[in-house]
Amino acid sequence: MGFRFVSIKHAFGLAVGSETTLRGWVRSRRDSKGITFIELNDGSRFKSMQLVVDAGAVPDETLKQVTTGSSIAASGILVESPAKGQAVELKVAAIQIYGGADPATYPLQKKGHSLEFLREISHLRVRSNTFGAAFRVRNALTHAIHTFFQERDFIYVQTPIITTSDCEGAGQMFGVTTLNLQQPPRTPDGKVDWQQDFFGRPAYLTVSGQLEGEIFALAFSKVYTFGPTFRAENSNTPRHLAEFWMIEPEMAFYELADDMQLAEEFLKYTIRYVLDHCREDLEFFNQFIEKSVLATLEHVAESQFGHITYTDAIQELKKSGRSWEFPVEWGSDLQTEHERFLSEEVFKKPVIVTDYPKDIKAFYMRVNDDGKTVRAMDVLVPRVGEIIGGSQREERHDVLRQRLRDAGLDEKPYWWYLDLRRYGSVPHAGFGLGLERMMMYLTGLKNIRDVIPFPRTPGNADF
Ligand code: 4AD
Ligand code: MG
Numbered sequence: 001m002g003f004r005f006v007s008i009k010h011a012f013g014l015a016v017g018s019e020t021t022l023r024g025w026v027r028s029r030r031d032s033k034g035i036t037f038i039e040l041n042d043g044s045r046f047k048s049m050q051l052v053v054d055a056g057a058v059p060d061e062t063l064k065q066v067t068t069g070s071s072i073a074a075s076g077i078l079v080e081s082p083a084k085g086q087a088v089e090l091k092v093a094a095i096q097i098y099g100g101a102d103p104a105t106y107p108l109q110k111k112g113h114s115l116e117f118l119r120e121i122s123h124l125r126v127r128s129n130t131f132g133a134a135f136r137v138r139n140a141l142t143h144a145i146h147t148f149f150q151e152r153d154f155i156y157v158q159t160p161i162i163t164t165s166d167c168e169g170a171g172q173m174f175g176v177t178t179l180n181l182q183q184p185p186r187t188p189d190g191k192v193d194w195q196q197d198f199f200g201r202p203a204y205l206t207v208s209g210q211l212e213g214e215i216f217a218l219a220f221s222k223v224y225t226f227g228p229t230f231r232a233e234n235s236n237t238p239r240h241l242a243e244f245w246m247i248e249p250e251m252a253f254y255e256l257a258d259d260m261q262l263a264e265e266f267l268k269y270t271i272r273y274v275l276d277h278c279r280e281d282l283e284f285f286n287q288f289i290e291k292s293v294l295a296t297l298e299h300v301a302e303s304q305f306g307h308i309t310y311t312d313a314i315q316e317l318k319k320s321g322r323s324w325e326f327p328v329e330w331g332s333d334l335q336t337e338h339e340r341f342l343s344e345e346v347f348k349k350p351v352i353v354t355d356y357p358k359d360i361k362a363f364y365m366r367v368n369d370d371g372k373t374v375r376a377m378d379v380l381v382p383r384v385g386e387i388i389g390g391s392q393r394e395e396r397h398d399v400l401r402q403r404l405r406d407a408g409l410d411e412k413p414y415w416w417y418l419d420l421r422r423y424g425s426v427p428h429a430g431f432g433l434g435l436e437r438m439m440m441y442l443t444g445l446k447n448i449r450d451v452i453p454f455p456r457t458p459g460n461a462d463f
Contacts, residue, residue, distance in 0.1 A: 244452065254429045364403075
């Protein structure tokens with residue numbers, strides 16, 4: 001005989017009469033008529049296990065230490081629960097205390113806290129309902145992403161985090177240096193002497209793994225990256241992080257239409273997977289965070305995405321009669337307000353906008369025959385706006401060189417990227433999904449700081 005240790009998730013599936021030990025953190029404790037009710041959670045699922053301690057079952061000295069936030073092991077027998085919403089509860093025979101938590105100072109109390117307050121205690125917020133649910137969904141989502149690509153014979157490639165080329169050409173990179181910033185070595189003409197730096201030239205944290213992804217696509221045909229990316233854009237918005245995770249598939253022999261089809265299948269697959277595997281967590285979000293989450297996700301998993309060109313989208317925005325914060329003119333980039341209008345009001349579902357003006361998009365996008373637009377595609381979704389950015393790539397050597405020049409970029413660091421267009425070049429395409437934008441879409445959480453474990457934003461790198 002002996003109590004078998006299981007996770008709480010597992011315990012809910014065991015037969016009545018099973019002897020088990022559960023370990024976790026106390027969410028709440030309530031005493032009533034000599035019986036103590038304890039909600040125990042170990043993060044394995046949303047639902048806590050109710051522990052029932054009859055008077056005298058464990059020493060008073062021990063029971064006293066069972067407070068909200070304390071960590072314990074409880075051994076007992078699973079019995080049918082009279083309480084509604086749960087099949088079983090644990091009738092406790094013994095409790096072991098791991099660590100106490102002083103009720104006078106433990107910051108997480110039963111009453112709800114604002115998400116802003118919880119952000120300041122990121123070391124403890126993971127023990128709350130909202131963040132427990134969010135990070136279980138995030139886990140399931142990452143699993144779904146790998147499964148989707150692995151089932152389709154994509155090769156997972158780990159692209160470098162430290163780089164010397166700017167993928168987006170937007171100059172939003174964090175520098176990486178070991179030089180003494182107080183007194184950097186200087187060249188005779190007074191400039192910083194990067195030759196003396198660790199890599200012998202300026203280096204940065206990557207903004208995207210795409211360029212290296214293209215190298216692999218031109219050998220393995222279908223590849224994807226899944227890693228952290230960094231952008232020093234000083235925009236304090238609810239949808240921008242300085243450090244975020246991006247998934248970037250890159251496919252040889254794909255044109256823009258193939259790229260868009262893959263993006264749609266990919267989003268639907270991962271949504272379906274999370275609906276099927278995280279029901280309990282999503283139901284919580286649906287009830288307490290965003291009432292439309294479940295209906296939206298079910299709808300999207302079944303419907304066709306909308307399609308519109310940038311030029312037609314500009315027409316739609318103009319004829320809407322709305323007064324926009326950012327002006328709508330052919331040639332200016334779409335802002336979140338425009339993106340949300342298109343997906344929420346015009347299409348009422350995800351929509352893919354294509355063929356943007358070349359001057360507002362990155363140098364690597366394939367130029368259309370009109371010479372003015374590029375084969376770009378952005379997937380916009382209700383509530384979030386842009387969730388995916390992608391394109392067919394410029395595979396023509398001469399055109400690409402010209403694009404680099406037009407963008408004011410130095411060709412030299414891109415020598416290998418240009419080489420790919422000299423040796424066995426093929427049409428190819430890819431896209432990038434922002435993991436946290438996807439998380440916002442799945443959970444209904446409105447601030448991107450709440451869907452990543454430890455957000456990095458201007459002025460904030462705590463934890
Ligand atoms: O549109 P972006 O900049 O595209 C690229 O980086 C391409 N290299 C992708 C590719 O074609 N392989 O970024 C892709 C996505 C955006 O649609 C958005 O979801 C997310 O990355 N993203 C951000 N997420 C959070 N914080 C930021 N600062 C983000 N910037 C982009
Ligand atoms: Mg983009």
